[in-house]
Structures are given as C-alpha cells and as structure tokens.
Amino acid sequence: MGGGDGSGRGPWRLGRGEGLIFLAGLPRSGTTLLQRLLGSHSQVHTLTEPWLMLHPLYALRERGIATDYGAPLARAALREFLGQVGRDEELYREAVRALAAVLYGAAMAGRGERYFLDKTPRYYHVLPELARTFPGARILVLLRNPLAVLSSMLARGFGEGLRDRPEVLRQEPFMMTDLRRGPRLLARALETMPERCLAVRYETLVEDPEGELRRLCSWLGLAYEPAMVTYGRHRHARGRFGDPFGAPAYDRPVTAPRDRWREHLRQPRLRPFALAYLRELGPGLLRCLGYDPEELEAALEGDGGAGASDPAEG
Numbered sequence: 001m002g003g004g005d006g007s008g009r010g011p012w013r014l015g016r017g018e019g020l021i022f023l024a025g026l027p028r029s030g031t032t033l034l035q036r037l038l039g040s041h042s043q044v045h046t047l048t049e050p051w052l053m054l055h056p057l058y059a060l061r062e063r064g065i066a067t068d069y070g071a072p073l074a075r076a077a078l079r080e081f082l083g084q085v086g087r088d089e090e091l092y093r094e095a096v097r098a099l100a101a102v103l104y105g106a107a108m109a110g111r112g113e114r115y116f117l118d119k120t121p122r123y124y125h126v127l128p129e130l131a132r133t134f135p136g137a138r139i140l141v142l143l144r145n146p147l148a149v150l151s152s153m154l155a156r157g158f159g160e161g162l163r164d165r166p167e168v169l170r171q172e173p174f175m176m177t178d179l180r181r182g183p184r185l186l187a188r189a190l191e192t193m194p195e196r197c198l199a200v201r202y203e204t205l206v207e208d209p210e211g212e213l214r215r216l217c218s219w220l221g222l223a224y225e226p227a228m229v230t231y232g233r234h235r236h237a238r239g240r241f242g243d244p245f246g247a248p249a250y251d252r253p254v255t256a257p258r259d260r261w262r263e264h265l266r267q268p269r270l271r272p273f274a275l276a277y278l279r280e281l282g283p284g285l286l287r288c289l290g291y292d293p294e295e296l297e298a299a300l301e302g303d304g305g306a307g308a309s310d311p312a313e314g
Contacts, residue, residue: 012108012116014101017134019108021115021220022053024123024189025142026182027175028152030202033253034142035119036231037205037213043222045108046117047237052103054122056096057129060089064125093133100134115220124182127189131196138220139193141186143289144202147296150179150277151261154270166273183281187288201290202258209253229253262299274300 012019021044025031039046058065059078065071082091104116115138123130130139153175154164162168169175189197198219205212209229217224227233232251265274275297278286283293 012105012111012113014097014104015136016097017137019115020100020104020134020137021117021140022123022130022134022137023117023119023121023140023142024127025121025186026124026144026146026149026178027121028149028156029121029142029144030205031119031121031142033202033231034140034200034205035117036234036236037209037228037253038117038216039236040228040231040234041217041222041225043114044117045111045113045115046119047107049120050103050118051120051122052100052118053096053130053133054120054126056099057126057133060092060129096133114222122178124185124189127185127197128193131193139189139197140200140216141190141197142200142202143186145261145291145296146179146183146281146286146289147265147274147278147300148202148258148261150274151264153179155264164267164270166270179277180280183285183289187285191288206253206255206258262302265300266302271300 014020021038023031023035023038025034035046038044060075062072062075067074078092082088085091104118108116124141127139127141130137154162154166154169156163162172190199198216200212200216210226213228214224230252265271278293278296278300286293286296
C-alpha cells in the first residue's frame, strides 16, 4: 500500500471520480500483481478487492441481477421515483457518487495518497456504468492470453475440487461467465471507450515492468517510482479476496508463469476443452485482444506431455 508523501494535497476527495482508479480484468489474469505494483506507489492506496460498485450500478440493469424482493420491480420503482422527482438517471449516479465518497473516503481517512485503487476483476461487467458515473476516474483494463487464464482456473480455481476437471468448471456459472463473456466485455470497453480505458497487457507487464509502470504512471499523472517494481518489499493488505498463490510468491514480476499454460493444457483430458474454448472465442475476438488465434491453436496441438501446472498470478 502506498504511504503518502506529505505532498500537501490536503484531505482526499472523490470529486466526480478524480481520486479513483478502477482495475478490471478476468479473474486469474494477473490483477493482483498489477494491484501490488501500483499499490507500491507512494500516492496510491488500495485494499484487496472491494466489489463496492457492482450492486449500486446493477440497480438500473434490466438483466443480470436476481433478488428475493424482485429486481425488475425494484428497477421499475426506482425509475418511477426518478421521474416523479423530475430527475433522470444522473440523479441516481450522483447518489452513487455520494455513497462512494463515504466508503472510499473511509478507506482514505487520515492518509496522504492521491488515489484509491479499487481492484475488482468483475468490474468488467459494469465498465460503461463506471465511466458514466465517475467521469473523472481512471480505468485500467488488464488483458491476458485467455488460454493462460483458463489454465489457471483449472489448476487453481476454487480449490482442489476443480483441479484439472473441465466437467466441474462447466458447472461453475460465474467462472464460465468470466471465460465466455469477460473477454468480449473487456474488448468492447476498449473499443467503445478508448479515451477512458487504458489497456495493460500481462505479458508486457512481466517482460518489461519498468517500461509498463512508467507508461501507467504517465497516464495517471504520477511520477514513476523505481521501488514500485520490487512490490514484495512493501506492505500490502491481506484478505479473503485476491490471489494467494502467484503475486505473493515473488517480490517482483517474473516471466516464469507466463507460458506454463502450454504444457498444462496439452494434457489429453484438457486439450479438447481448451481447443473448444479457443474456437468459441473466435479469431476476431482473439485478434482484438491482441493474440494470434493460429499461434494459440498451434501451441495446443504441438507435442508435449502432461506438464505440471502452477499457472498464473491472479
């Protein structure tokens, strides 16, 4: 976590999101690594995974939320209320900003950092709403080879019950949503909101962490601090959410986990599932995300044994 530098900026203020950085990406894609790197900056504070904005921003959604009290009725009632007070959805967004100011403000109370970094991978579901509600916020979108993400889910997932068992993964609706919808929603956000979202590629981050962090700091309006690279030397918040295997095992980015998916997914029981997933995403989406579909398929079809798996940082 950043420690502030006594720069005299005064108490932290949310504004219209000027004090916020949102980090979205697929689970198991390296978001914890990027969070720890950025959280090692003296002007960035962060706490595990807040998940704070998913509930409020889904309130106006027509699909995607189920409740005991009836989400469609609640949405209709909210819209009617806004109409009766003579305001549109912007009033609700103002209310969400007020809620955010209280919650994020509590995290920043008594601190001197400039930004609060909210790393919640599944914010990929609400990136357009985040952009509209917090027009001053910075939004980072982390991309990673979908096959590496799949490998990590199969190897780590939600414990040993899922390990290397595609048939069990198919029964995990949230993880299958991550794999199927997640890449499309991330690509759509980058395509439709290029001025609001900055793409960060995991592979580039581990190959050239200094160069990528310099680029990120420049985009955020921060001075680059070399000590960010050695994130393991800094104190980081601990909690239930986040990756307990990858990023915490090292004190700086390493390339070793980058290609472990190749041997892992070549196992006879995993290769057909991985190939089917690759073809389900399709070459157009893969190219949009920056990955060569022919190269990925060739890697799966190549010779290789059932290599041990300890994939990616999540």
